[in-house]
Amino acid sequence: MIEVRNLKKVYNGITVVDVPALQINKGESVGLVGNNGAGKTTLFRMVLDLIRAESGEILSNGEIVAGHEKWKDYTAAYLDEGFLIDYLTPEEYFYFIGGLHGHNRTYVDEVLVSLTDFFNGEILKKGKYIRDLSKGNQCKVGVAACLLQEPQLLMLDEPFANIDPSTQFRLKNLLKDLNRNKGVTTIVSSHDLNHITDVCDRILLMEKGVIIKDIATSSSTLNELEAYFGVEVAPSAR
Amino acid sequence: MITTFLGHELKAFWRSKNTGKSIAIRVVMGLLILYLFGCILLAGLFLNEILGQVFPHDDIVVSFCGIILLYFLFDLMMRMQLQELPTLRVQPYLHLPIKRNRVVGYLAFTAMLSVFNLWPIILFVPFILKVILTDSGALPALAFILAIIGFMLFNNYMALFIKRRANLNGWVFLVFAAALILIITGDFRFHLYSVRNISYLYFGHLLNKPVLVLPPVVLAAAMYYINFAYLKQNLYLEELSSRKASAYKSSTEFPLLNRFGKVGDLAANELKLIFRNKRPRSTLVMGLFFMFYGLIFYTNSHYGQTWYIFVGMFMTGIFIISYGQFMYSWQGAHFDGLLVSKINFRDFLKAKYLLFTMVSTVAFILTTPYAYFGWRIVLVHFVMYLWNIGINTTIVLFFANRNAKRIDLSKGASFNWEGVGATQMLISFPLMITPYIIYLPFSLFKHADIGLAMLAGTGIIFILTRDFWVKKLEEDFIQKRYTVAEGFRNK
Numbered sequence: 001m002i003e004v005r006n007l008k009k010v011y012n013g014i015t016v017v018d019v020p021a022l023q024i025n026k027g028e029s030v031g032l033v034g035n036n037g038a039g040k041t042t043l044f045r046m047v048l049d050l051i052r053a054e055s056g057e058i059l060s061n062g063e064i065v066a067g068h069e070k071w072k073d074y075t076a077a078y079l080d081e082g083f084l085i086d087y088l089t090p091e092e093y094f095y096f097i098g099g100l101h102g103h104n105r106t107y108v109d110e111v112l113v114s115l116t117d118f119f120n121g122e123i124l125k126k127g128k129y130i131r132d133l134s135k136g137n138q139c140k141v142g143v144a145a146c147l148l149q150e151p152q153l154l155m156l157d158e159p160f161a162n163i164d165p166s167t168q169f170r171l172k173n174l175l176k177d178l179n180r181n182k183g184v185t186t187i188v189s190s191h192d193l194n195h196i197t198d199v200c201d202r203i204l205l206m207e208k209g210v211i212i213k214d215i216a217t218s219s220s221t222l223n224e225l226e227a228y229f230g231v232e233v234a235p236s237a238r
Numbered sequence: 239m240i241t242t243f244l245g246h247e248l249k250a251f252w253r254s255k256n257t258g259k260s261i262a263i264r265v266v267m268g269l270l271i272l273y274l275f276g277c278i279l280l281a282g283l284f285l286n287e288i289l290g291q292v293f294p295h296d297d298i299v300v301s302f303c304g305i306i307l308l309y310f311l312f313d314l315m316m317r318m319q320l321q322e323l324p325t326l327r328v329q330p331y332l333h334l335p336i337k338r339n340r341v342v343g344y345l346a347f348t349a350m351l352s353v354f355n356l357w358p359i360i361l362f363v364p365f366i367l368k369v370i371l372t373d374s375g376a377l378p379a380l381a382f383i384l385a386i387i388g389f390m391l392f393n394n395y396m397a398l399f400i401k402r403r404a405n406l407n408g409w410v411f412l413v414f415a416a417a418l419i420l421i422i423t424g425d426f427r428f429h430l431y432s433v434r435n436i437s438y439l440y441f442g443h444l445l446n447k448p449v450l451v452l453p454p455v456v457l458a459a460a461m462y463y464i465n466f467a468y469l470k471q472n473l474y475l476e477e478l479s480s481r482k483a484s485a486y487k488s489s490t491e492f493p494l495l496n497r498f499g500k501v502g503d504l505a506a507n508e509l510k511l512i513f514r515n516k517r518p519r520s521t522l523v524m525g526l527f528f529m530f531y532g533l534i535f536y537t538n539s540h541y542g543q544t545w546y547i548f549v550g551m552f553m554t555g556i557f558i559i560s561y562g563q564f565m566y567s568w569q570g571a572h573f574d575g576l577l578v579s580k581i582n583f584r585d586f587l588k589a590k591y592l593l594f595t596m597v598s599t600v601a602f603i604l605t606t607p608y609a610y611f612g613w614r615i616v617l618v619h620f621v622m623y624l625w626n627i628g629i630n631t632t633i634v635l636f637f638a639n640r641n642a643k644r645i646d647l648s649k650g651a652s653f654n655w656e657g658v659g660a661t662q663m664l665i666s667f668p669l670m671i672t673p674y675i676i677y678l679p680f681s682l683f684k685h686a687d688i689g690l691a692m693l694a695g696t697g698i699i700f701i702l703t704r705d706f707w708v709k710k711l712e713e714d715f716i717q718k719r720y721t722v723a724e725g726f727r728n729k
Contacts, residue, residue, distance in 0.1 A: 048578050052720040067716065072580045082727070083575035085507060087514040087647065089489045099503050100580045127486030129514065149580070 001026045001153060001185045002047065006056035009042055009209075017042050017209045019056075024187065026152075029179040031200030031217075032189035033225065038206040040189045041079060044157050047187075048077055060153070076151035078142035078159070086131035090123050090141050093130060097145045108148060115144050118170050135162040143171065147178075154178065155187045160195050168195065175199050193229070197222045239336070243344050247351075266663075278357055282364040299373065299445075300438060302365060307437030309358065310389045315418055317354055317397035318411075332473065342470045346462065349398050350391070358390045374445055381448035382441070388454030395461040399468065495592075504581070504589035505596070511568060512561070515647035518568055521561050525597075528556040529604050536611040543618065543686055547673055547693070550619045553605050555626030557597040562634035563665050565590065567657045570644035570726035577723060583715055587635060587708045594631045598623055621690050622673070624697030630669055632700060632707050637665045639715050642725025 004022035008015060017039040024030055032040050045051045047058055049065045057064050060071040077083070085093055098108035112124060122137050123144070130141055139162050146154055154175075160168050176199060178184040190196040196203065197217055205213035205228065213228070215221055281288065286298050293301040328341055363383060371379040404411035424430045444450045492509060495502035512518040535541045535549045552559070561568075569576060576586070602623040609616045645657035673693060680689030700707070715722075 045574075048574075050574055050577060050720075050723055069582070072578070075578075077578055079574070082572055083578065085572045085575065087511055088507065089487055092489045092510070096503055096507060097579065100500065127488065129487050132487075 001028070001061065002187075003059040003062075004056070005059070007043075007046065007058060008054045008056055009039075009046060009051065010054045015209050017046065017053075019043070019209075019211055022204075022211065024185065026185055027179070027183045028202055029175070029186045029200045030188070031196040031203045032187065032206065033191070033193065033196055033203060034189075034206035035229070037208070039209040040206055041157055042209075043206070044077070044079055044155055044187075044189070047155065048075070048079075071153075074152040075155070076146035076149040076153070077155040077157075078139070078146050079155075079157040081135070081138050081142075083142055084130050084138060084145075086138075087129055089127075089129055090133075091125075093141065094145060094148060098148050101149050103148070111148055112144070115147070118144070118167065118174065120164075120167065136164060136167065139163050140167065143174075147174075151184060153185045153187070157189050158191065159188060160190050160192050172199050193222060193225045197225065239340060240344070243348075247348060275356075275360070279360050279364075282361045285361070285365040286369055299369060300442070302369070303438045303441035303445075304434035305437070306362065306386065306389075306441055308433050309361075310393055311418075311422065311433060313354065313358070313390075314393050314397060315422075317393060318400065318415065318418070321352055321354055321394075321397055321401075323398060323401055323405075328473075338470060338473060342466055342473065345469055346395075346466050349465075350394060352394065355390055355394055358386055362386050370445070377448045378445050381444055381451040384451045385441070385444060385454045388451070388458040391458035392454065392461050395458070395465045399461065399465050402468065402472075498592060500581075500585050501588045501592055504586060505592045508568075508589065508593050511647070517645065517647055517649055518561060522557065525556040525560060525601070528553060529601070532605065532608050532611075532615070536608060536615060543614075544678075544681060546615060546618045547622060547677055548670075550605075550615075550622035551626060551630075551673060554598050554602045554619055554623040555630050557601065558594050558626055558630050558634055559669060562594065562631070562638070563662050564645060564657050565634065565638035565641065566722070567641060567643050567645040567726070568647065571647065573723055573726040577719065583712050584708050587711055590635060590638075591627075591631055591704060591708070594634075595627045598626050618690065621694040621697070624694050624701065625673060626697075628697035628700030629672065632711070633668050633672075634665065635711055636714070637661050639711065639718050639722070642722045644726045644728065 002022070002024040004019050006021070007017060007019040009017040016037075032043070034040055042051065046053050047060070047065065049067070049071075052066070057066065059065065060075065063070055065071055085096070088096065094108050094112060095105055098105070098111075112119075119140060123133075123140055126133075130138060133141065139159060143156065143159060146156070159171060163171065172195060175186055175188065179186050186200075188196065188199060201217050203213070203215045203217055203221060203225070204211050205215070205225070213224075215224065285302070289298045289301045289305075296304075328345055331341055363386075366379050366382045366386075370382055400410060400414050404414075421433075425433050440450070490510065492502075492506045495506045495509075498505065512522055531553055532549055535545055566573065602619060605619050606616055608619065641659065641661040643657045643659050643661075649656065676692050676696060677686075677689040680686060680692065
């Protein structure tokens with residue numbers, strides 16, 4: 001699905017992403033973890049052709065992403081609020097996004113009805129513009145807009161960060177369902193190790209722009225990650 | 239503590255986005271401010287002569303005393319429109335161990351740092367020093383200055399107080415605005431009383447009895463105290479912030495645009511952008527005021543057709559110029575989303591053309607009543623309308639590809655320099671000059687009609703070849719897209 005070759009991004013002389021080779025297959029669920037500044041968001045942005053790589057290339061379905069637009073047909077992403085048109089009401093935004101993919105309003109309404117639980121009564125018919133919603137609710141709008149596009153590739157950057165516990169569980173179930181039952185390839189980043197090991201079959205650990213670990217999730221993965229991130233904690237203290 | 243506050247305040251000013259980052263903008267801004275300042279200072283220095291000219295039958299001291307209150311009446315109106323609440327700036331200090339009195343005192347004090355509090359001083363004090371000091375002596379002059387400062391501060395805190403109340407309850411603003419308008423119409427329209435006479439009544443007596451300076455000083459102090467007390471009681475974020483308690487926001491549709499498919503959807507979104515955000519909305523409203531621009535030129539036979547071209551271009555295309563010069567900064571906040579969405583950039587550009595064409599058409603229709611000054615004017619308008627939707631739209635979009643400055647939509651338009659850069663300075667040259675490059679050679683040789691026809695023809699050619707320009711603009715954008723998107727990500 002996604003193939004990365006010799007990818008490099010440099011800001012002010014500092015290499016922020018350096019991925020010599022990475023292959024993500026169709027139907028995989030990939031979790032991206034790493035401390036702030038590890039290069040997760042930058043990598044996402046390069047996959048979405050939002051920033052230009054210094055060198056190397058990214059292929060989506062065998063076609064180079066940069067300068068091409070075919071990947072837009074099957075890719076949906078929500079990285080931050082900058083993806084939302086914040087002066088629209090959520091309904092207007094959903095209809096707009098649906099319209100881009102040729103879906104009529106009845107179809108959009110049907111999808112939205114299926115998301116009733118996920119929205120938890122906070123999104124639709126509230127009489128607010130997206131900019132007046134809380135960050136967590138904006139995240140719900142962003143994720144829902146992704147689902148509307150019926151993607152084959154779904155990318156979410158820290159989706160668990162601002163949403164409430166109930167929504168976190170619902171989102172996890174949504175992601176699992178999409179991946180296992182509908183074959184959607186998902187790439188999700190998070191700082192919550194429990195969530196990410198729960199949702200993803202494969203974990204990529206980034207440090208200073210480099211993928212230092214590529215693990216197939218197993219029962220020991222969580223411990224392995226906690227050991228990496230808990231650098232300061234002496235073993236006896238736990 | 240106060241010095242720390244002041245230090246932060248200075249940093250906030252110099253580092254604010256509205257101030258503009260580049261040296262060029264600061265220089266231009268500085269020159270503009272100096273120019274305005276100089277104009278008012280000149281007016282202040284020669285106020286005695288101006289008053290003598292305007293009211294030749296009255297003594298200049300009498301007319302001076304007459305205009306002061308009148309000035310403050312209009313000052314209050316201006317403040318209600320333009321003065322900004324210095325409020326949210328205290329948010330970072332509220333939870334820190336700083337005494338409330340100090341925070342509130344700081345807020346109330348910084349409220350004085352407004353240009354509005356400079357104008358009356360540079361306008362009136364020179365006159366007081368020149369005339370009143372020499373005629374009546376030091377004590378009345380001092381009383382005058384104190385009284386003027388008193389009224390000034392009263393207005394300052396009055397306007398802020400009303401604005402704060404209005405944040406919680408919009409009716410307060412309406413009632414107050416209605417009262418102000420009633421006071422003004424009562425004087426100028428119905429002649430029930432005269433603010434000038436009242437003003438003279440007070441300031442005339444002030445000349446003889448300097449003790450009378452007390453009322454304005456007491457008024458100012460009282461207003462300051464009311465403000466202080468109100469702020470102290472209501473030092474909560476939601477009451478301080480300028481975000482009003484919001485009404486139910488309903489979804490809207492523009493059925494007319496539906497027939498244009500995706501392009502129509504994009505144009506509809508942009509219309510919503512304009513109507514639902516403060517700064518683009520004020521740009522549109524200012525454009526409406528420009529519809530009266532022609533009255534200045536058409537009523538004066540001194541201006542010929544060469545001027546009409548300029549006026550016609552502005553009236554039918556003001557929106558293209560004033561709104562288009564900041565493209566695509568308006569959408570900077572969600573530009574990443576647009577780039578990732580399944581939007582063909584050609585559709586995106588076509589939506590811009592559609593929007594410009596619609597608004598210019600409306601503007602052209604609105605200017606048809608100028609037929610009163612001759613049908614030829616409408617003809618010139620029509621030619622310039624074609625020019626606007628043909629060429630100026632393309633020029634504006636060409637520069638939009640080079641503009642990567644983010645704009646915060648929620649801020650007002652007045653004195654807002656955010657998003658202003660070299661692009662906006664450069665763009666005015668081609669917009670102003672190109673029509674004259676085509677028109678002047680013909681008109682100088684007494685063939686103005688051919689010049690007009692050439693303008694119209696060029697416009698039509700560009701409209702007919704729009705698809706070609708859209709393609710060129712798209713190719714151009716693909717080169718620049720990373721820079722533009724990067725710029726918009728820089729908050």
